[in-house]
Amino acid sequence: MIRAAIDWGSSRFRAYRLNNAFEIVDTRDSATGIKYVAERSFEDIFRKQIGDWLKPGDTIILSGMVGSQNGWVESKYIPCPAYLDDLGSNCTELILDDLTLQFLPGICQSSPADVMRGEELQLLGATESHNSGIFVMPGTHSKWALMKNRSIDRFHTFPTGELYDLLLNQSLIGSLLTSNSWDQAAFSEAIKLGYEDSQFLNNLFLTRSRVLLEQMHSSSVPAWLSGLLIGSEIREGSQLIKDLTKKIFLIGTIDLCEKYGSALQQLKIEYQQISSKVTINAFISIARQMASLRE
Amino acid sequence: MIRAAIDWGSSRFRAYRLNNAFEIVDTRDSATGIKYVAERSFEDIFRKQIGDWLKPGDTIILSGMVGSQNGWVESKYIPCPAYLDDLGSNCTELILDDLTLQFLPGICQSSPADVMRGEELQLLGATESHNSGIFVMPGTHSKWALMKNRSIDRFHTFPTGELYDLLLNQSLIGSLLTSNSWDQAAFSEAIKLGYEDSQFLNNLFLTRSRVLLEQMHSSSVPAWLSGLLIGSEIREGSQLIKDLTKKIFLIGTIDLCEKYGSALQQLKIEYQQISSKVTINAFISIARQMASLRE
Known part of the structure; x- marks a missing residue:
């Protein structure tokens, strides 16, 4: 069995x-x-x-x-x-x-x-309630997928989570950080910048310059950097998927969905959160299908 | 003395x-x-x-x-x-x-x-031959400066070199790399993509997908990544400086100037290379000035 x-x-x-x-x-x-x-x-x-x-x-x-x-x-x-x-x-x-x-x-x-490996199970799980739409799965390598009638039409990956970790923990930009806290105002400001402005490399350096020139406290760096990256991802994802008349379905951990949700809300993009536990439903659905094929 | x-x-x-x-x-x-x-x-x-x-x-x-x-x-x-x-x-x-x-x-x-620290000396040194223009100083934190009559009008920094090192040596994107070589065709293709396309995050991930799908050999990753970053920097720098009717003066090490020069040539942006040894001239000029102020 x-x-x-x-x-x-x-x-x-x-x-x-x-x-x-x-x-x-x-x-x-x-x-x-x-x-x-x-x-x-x-x-x-x-x-x-x-x-x-x-x-x-x-x-x-x-x-x-x-x-x-x-x-x-x-x-x-x-x-x-x-x-x-x-x-x-x-x-x-x-x-x-x-x-x-x-x-x-x-x-x-x-x-x-x-390429994707693993996220397709989340998509399969999500089809139990939603067959079509734009599905965003934030993470180390965030995926944006356009689904049509239970099939993945196309998708695009953004190494947002990986870049955030590298920049915060290994770069000169992150080296200014002295304490860990969350500055929601800085996050929100950076979401706007990342979404509206395609000068990504220059904006990355802005993180450092703003601290050095005392326009921002170093403890705001994590939120600011996170906002800049997520805002840029939403800009790129929207441009690549194009069909943003549709609502976005957000699948992921509570932490990440909260950040992406707050960004989407600020940008007036309609979204609905789906539990990341849908993966389990997908496994059950595949197991049922496999078993019935053998009968 | x-x-x-x-x-x-x-x-x-x-x-x-x-x-x-x-x-x-x-x-x-x-x-x-x-x-x-x-x-x-x-x-x-x-x-x-x-x-x-x-x-x-x-x-x-x-x-x-x-x-x-x-x-x-x-x-x-x-x-x-x-x-x-x-x-x-x-x-x-x-x-x-x-x-x-x-x-x-x-x-x-x-x-x-x-902010800049150090590059202003290269600019001062360069003014011996050129008082005005767009000066590009590639490096860990590349600088683009607009100079007018021996004064820095404005400038913009791009953490291109730092990001290249992080991505190549510490990321999942660089982890596919098996041998170090230089693929000039991949560099040139990525320069075009980075310059024309503002989906920077998605293009970064493309580096990994292209290798996994065997559209590119893993040994081409360094050149492709370098091209993507430099092409993106030139796009952003051009947009920020705007006044690209002027010729670009390129100041840096032989290695970097060769890469940036090849990119600018491909993009049909006129440029002229200035030796990075101009820093010495700047020191001499400041020393003379200091000495004369004391007399």
Whole structure:
């Protein structure tokens, strides 16, 4: 039977144990994301995390960066437009003694070149309530996807979260920071600047100059930098997706959705938040589909 | 007498010994930039580097990041428009036993906020041959300055070099890189994209997607990333300076000027290269001016 589904990303390992009725009866969550996996010890970690769940003949579904070039098994990409109900039938299989591992595919787009791995599950989960629209999934590599009738029409990635971390923790711009706090007024001002102004590189340096010239306190740097990046992402995303007459559906953690929500509200762009727990619904839907295909 | 001039930046310490006729009779150059100075041991390093040059009563001129918040003595900023002949008379003085140290001021601009420290000397040096025009000084924090009759009218900074290092060496985008080479065709393609397209964040991620989808070899990442950043800087700089009917004067190291020159040529923007050694001329000019003020 299909015993479990695993969302194994860069940072975290999240597993869901399923029963015969495709209900979740147990979960495991640990900080053993693939970037912490030493010497390709994927199987060790997998067995250590959920070995006690498994019985001979079981099938396990896996999604996320575990199926990437640096993961356990590189699974294929489905090209856009990608019908989400095709995910389950496009797995890359790995037989492990008496277990079958099914690595879900990622999604790709040839022009402009883009890739996603993991976010497509959030989109599939979201289709239970919304078949079409613009879906924004903030994160290390934020995704903006245009969905039409349960299929990903096109999407665009912005390395907003990664750049924020690099700039805050490793750059001369972040080096001025002396204390960590959140200045909502600075965030809001920078959202406006990033959204209205396409001089991104110059605006980045502004962060430093404003502090040096005492136009801004150094403790405002995190909020200002976050606003500048998110405002720029919303400008670029809007330009690339174009069809902003539609409402945006926001999928992500509470923290990030709060920041993006506050930015969208300020820019008078209508949005609705969807819980990031939709990933679980997507796993259940794929497990049901796989099981019915075997009958 | 004015015994020496020191260009003490983040990475390097460069000292020039002057004779009575303001000719350079000796130089010292070491990798003891201020970011390598432990526990504010500025005086130790200063004396170790050029102690043997010094006689009681000497004056030494200092420029660069040594006069910043993280430097030895924080010197003032002269606001834009800044007349370059005012540099020498706006020093911040430090008396060190029987020596006088004169820290040259930086330049600031209140709107948009911006600062420079060190590049103003290159501009002063360049005025020997060119009083007015657009001057581009590529580097960690590239500067674009509009000069009018020996004064800096306004200027704009782009953290192009710093971002390039961060992205290539610390990010998931750079992590795909397997070998270091230079792909001039990729550089040229990315220059065009960065110059024509203001979706900077999305284009950054394109670097990664193109490699993952095998549209580009991973060894092309350095050139592509460099082209994207430099092309974006030229787009932003052109928009901010506006007056691009004028020719650009390019001041910098051979390496960087070659890259920027090749980009400007491709974009059909007229430019002329000026040796970065103009800094020495600027020091000599300030030393002469200081000496004559004392007579």
